[in-house]
């Protein structure tokens with residue numbers, strides 16, 4: 001497997017991993033996560049300056065920040081990019097994978113595997129762990145076996161998947177050829193001095209070596225890198241095919257987030273990959289698909305479905321106790337001696353257990369809580385930091401969901417916000433629709449029917465942004481009562497950062513319209 005650090009596509013983390021993070025740049029995240037506190041620090045310094053303590057006054061901006069006893073020993077191990085080597089409560093799944101894949105080390109083709117489980121159940125971490133072990137063992141026993149990892153959330157079309165695979169194998173082949181040429185050149189030059197060195201080789205003369213070098217160089221020429229766009233898909237496929245089949249080996253292709261690939265580009269890629277073995281001469285390919293969506297095979301061609309699902313492994317959600325174990329193991333490495341007060345890990349585990357047993361969420365909480373404690377310049381993470389972390393992560397999630405809503409849903413949500421801000425209680429669909437209609441006219445957007453708007457409200461409900469309950473009005477029939485489930489100000493700010501909605505400057509008339517209709 002290629003080193004994850006030099007290839008963006010081997011990064012298993014989906015964007016949501018970092019959604020709570022203030023900064024996109026992992027490296028400087030630590031520095032930047034303190035940024036909001038710089039104001040306080042400056043004020044502190046001014047205060048001490050006023051009190052006339054010249055020593056204190058001359059302290060630099062960063063002195064105070066540096067002084068606090070750091071909470072973290074090694075924060076990296078709490079980041080999503082870190083691959084742990086111990087995965088508590090995944091022994092069974094890991095053993096199952098290993099039992100299937102060991103076939104590759106015997107030189108045969110392992111069955112294809114499909115792995116299912118909700119996000120944060122350790123699928124990627126376990127698969128990467130197993131593939132590293134597989135490659136290490138194959139080197140130890142000198143069995144040609146390679147694992148290629150592709151994150152289909154990033155590499156999400158057939159062209160890109162095949163091109164990425166082709167280029168990986170082309171590069172590997174070229175590397176091997178270069179090594180061989182190097183060795184042969186060295187042998188040739190020694191043979192020119194004294195041809196006795198050829199005695200224990202298969203080469204009769206220096207000329208034969210030179211021929212071999214030429215033929216390898218010609219092979220190398222044939223391997224042309226696939227451009228990231230532009231070729232017909234057939235040609236990309238044959239490039240990949242030729243490259244894999246260049247010499248004998250078993251190749252395990254791990255397609256992580258495979259449901260995203262199928263959703264976006266259909267199942268052609270899987271169809272093509274799964275029928276390759278009948279045509280390959282030297283090598284064999286086995287597929288390991290990883291999916292967050294339990295139902296994604298419903299969209300597959302039956303042939304692909306049965307081939308891909310030869311073996312299925314399920315990753316169930318973790319319960320709170322299992323999450324505690326996972327957190328404890330990481331915390332031991334990540335934090336200083338007694339940086340965690342007793343309740344911190346159980347609380348993180350409990351919160352994450354409510355989020356369908358998501359270990360990623362549990363680790364995010366623990367890290368964010370640590371960062372918040374660090375900002376408070378205390379030397380212990382307290383229960384309250386965890387609660388704040390939970391709020392922060394939840395708010396960041398909401399911001400992300402709202403930011404990426406389609407424009408029509410944003411207008412509907414904005415209408416609901418306007419009503420709430422104007423003190424309207426028990427908002428019903430008709431009221432939302434009236435304001436929505438006026439807003440659409442103002443920004444020249446299409447006006448959907450009230451039926452469609454009702455659907456959009458249900459969608460917002462499912463996303464957890466609004467709460468819509470059906471209430472009975474006795475003999476007046478039934479109606480929906482809508483309320484906002486997210487913080488008003490923050491949500492409004494996100495909506496107004498959309499260039500179309502941002503154009504609406506005076507909203508009062510629209511709310512007034514509610515009473516006119």
Ligand code: ADP
Pocket residue numbers: 012079080081082083084086087088089090117118119120121122123124125126326359360363
């Ligand atoms: P998935 O791929 O199922 O969404 P990941 O494998 O990415 O989940 O796991 C999410 C996070 O939780 C990662 O940081 C991973 O290292 C960690 N994690 C998951 N399961 C375990 C476990 N059993 N032990 C230790 N860490 C785990």
Ligand code: MG
Pocket residue numbers: 012123124125256
């Ligand atoms: Mg994953």
